[in-house]
Amino acid sequence: MLQGQKLMRDLRVVFNKLAWLNKQEMEEQLKGYSPSEVHCLEAIKDVNNPNVRKLSQRLFMTRGAVSKLTKKLLHKQLIERYRDPNNKKEIYYTLTEAGERVEAIHSQLHEKYQARDLKVFEEMSEAELEAIFRFIERYNAHLDTEIKKEGVET
CATH class of the missing domain: 1.20.5 (Single alpha-helices involved in coiled-coils or other helix-helix interfaces)
Known part of the structure; x- marks a missing residue:
């Protein structure tokens, strides 16, 4: 096996283990929300003036998929639409209080997992x-x- 193939295989194993280790708690804490929805909330929080184009780039999803996702999030009242007064054409998104709570749970879980794994990086x-x-x-x-x-x- 080539070194590059071994490295990529080993990285997949590491990420699969992380996903398995974190999955149950993530699903319990974020019940009712898909991973795509949660990651979209995270992107909306992190991206400056998030619109469908910027979110599709950030999430590596098609614009159509992001549009469907934002419609679900709007329906669940986790995000709101807004328009810039200087650009009436473009639609942007922001988190509602409910969306902020879901995103905060997600962020806290990631911080918990990073603290758990910190020893490896300290060494x-x-x-x-x-x-x-x-x-x-x-x-x-x-x-x-x-x-x-x-x-x-x-």
Whole structure:
């Protein structure tokens, strides 16, 4: 097996273990909300002036999928639409109080999991972390190039 194949396989195993380890508590705490809905709430919170185009780029989803998702979130009263007074054409989204509560639960769970796993990172040398960051940066750049070939903005 090539080193790159082994690395990618091992990364998938790590992420699958993380998903399995976190799944039950996530599902209990965020009952009634799909992972896509929760991640869309997170993106709305994090993105400046979130609209369908920006959310589709952030979530790596089609605009149609994001439109369906935002309609569900509007129906669940987790987000609201608004328009910029200077740009009446574009529709933007913001979290409601209910949406903020759901997003806060999600963020707290991630903080809990990061604290649980902190020991691993504390034991790593600066050189090890820098090598990992270089790999991630290089691989992300490669993936951005491949995504642009598909005609999608990142």
